[in-house]
Structures are given as C-alpha cells and as structure tokens.
Amino acid sequence: MKRLSFASLGAIALIATVPFVSQVPGAASLWHSTSAIAQNANQGQVQLHLDADKQVVAQDQHGKQSKTWQPLKGQAVVQPGDVLRYTLTGENKSDRAVKNLILNQPIPQKMMYVLKSTTITTNAKITYSIDGGKTFVENPTIKVTLPDGKVETKPAPATAYTNIRLQLPSLAAKTLVKATYQTQVR
Template identity: 75%
Template structure:
C-alpha cells in the first residue's frame, strides 16, 4: 500500500512535466516556474513540487574571455539546437512529519537529449535511468550492439537513448526542501 502512494508522488512529478512534452521544438512557452502538490496519504505528509528551467548562456567579453550563466526560461523563449537546458526540481515537505521513500520520475523532454552524469541530488538520493519510456529503471543503462563480425556486445547506452530519470529520496525531514538538477541539450 505504501508503494502505491509513493508511485502516486512520482506520477505527480511526471504530470508536472507533461506540458514540456507537447512543445514545438525550439519554442518554450510553458517553461516557467510552477508548482504542484503531492500528498502521502499514509502519513498525511504534504509535498510541494516545483520544476524550473534555465538555459545556459555563454558570453564573450571584448578581451575574448568567455563567461557562462544560467538564464531562467520564462514566457515565450526560443531555444536552438545545441542549447543546454538545466531543470531544477524542488520538493518541499510542508508537513510537520518526515516523508519517507519519495520517488520522483522525470521524463527527458522530447526534442532534447540527456546530458550524461549531469544529475545532482541533495539529500543522498538514488538516481536511476530508463531507456524504455519509463517501464524499467537501472543505475547504468546498457544496450546490445552487433559488431561487424556478428558478435553481440553489451555497451553503455548512449545519451540519446535515455527517456526518464528516477530520483529516490530516502527521507525528507519536516519543513525541509530538497533539490535536484539535471541537464539536457536541444537536438
């Protein structure tokens, strides 16, 4: 029964990102800070989820020195192939009790490719990935590759194969916010 409520929290995180999937490539009119609520029915803990997106902007000064900064994506924003986007997922436990075993599934938005090893989770969360549309998750996805001589080898999955990221947080203390970030690159 507890698994069902945890899966429900993951579904809320997934639903919070569904608008990203329907976007026309290159135009992001919904990439803004928003919020959603999830509730752990068994403990009555309330989690507020907020997903934010930023674009990496590289500037060059007159001396040729490059600088990088993250610019929030708000309103109608144009993204181009090669642009790097960073997503930040904040999960705030608004209750007076800890929430245990929180699982959040985040789809990689269509038209983008996951930047390998870019996930950063505060609070010692476990990170797993899916390459099959979110049906299964593993720490190190692999694919079978047929070599020119006909032999089949198992190799690490390429970044383009990643479809989802799963964050499993053991516990969020009462009145605490945890934060996770990951990056994608526009195709």
C-alpha cells in the same frame, strides 16, 4: 527554427503522479514555472516545483568564454544545441518525515540528457531508464552487434535516456530537497 512541444514533464511522489507542465520551452514556445502537491494520507504532503534555465555562453574581448544560466520565463526561444537545466524542488510541508519518496522526471522527446549532469542535495539513489520508464538502472547499457557478428554490451548513449528517477529513503519534516539535471535540444 524548430518548434518543440513535449508531453508533460512530471514527478512521481510516493504513489501519486504529479504532472508539471504540458509545454516545455521550444522555439517561440511559452514556459510556465509550475508547482504541484503530492499527498499520501499516511505520511503528509510534498510540494513540488519545476524551473528551467537556458545556458548562455558569452565570450569577452580576450576570447575567454563564460557560461551563465538564464531563467526561462514568458516567451522562451531555444535552438538545436542549446542546453537547459531543470531544477526540481520538493518541500515536505508536513510535520513528519516522508519515507520512500520517488521523483521520476521524463526526458522530453526532442531533448537529449546531458550525461552525468544530475545532482541532488540529499542522500538519494539516482537511476535512469532507456525504455520509457519501465526499468531503471544506475548505468544503462545497450547491446551492439559488431561487424564480425559478435554482440557486445556498451554504455547507452545520451540519446537513449528517457527518464531520471531519484529515490529518497526519507525526507524530513519541513525540509527541502533540490535536484538538477541538464538536457540538450536536438
């Protein structure tokens, strides 16, 4: 069994960086659901909350499989191959809209992003980084050298993804936004 320990998962709101957790569930690791507040003097504040669930696959007596999500609480154990779903919730606590909200979620090291698993409940641009959060694009690509020496551009594999960025043009006063994405334990 591998023990997973990750640098902090975080969210970036406006110009403030808000770290959420310093430990992500791993084999015999402790998971803490946490929240933080990002504040901008000109636009108010957004409260951020991050939760994680583990996918549980069950099989009935007829061989039919079902998938459910189990919240990670307390002492959570995950194994290589397990799929985790993260839910990031942002609530605009202020009386006015927050403009140009940017949420940046790093993919922990020992985890692999599940391609096309990001969803968000509002209008947002979803982009990804494969260089540790330096650049973001909608469809990351890599250059591959073929056996004949030619270089070809191909979609980046899931193992290359390092960050997810959600850009919201505006978050109305007193409203919630919820985003989810999945990772798999390596």
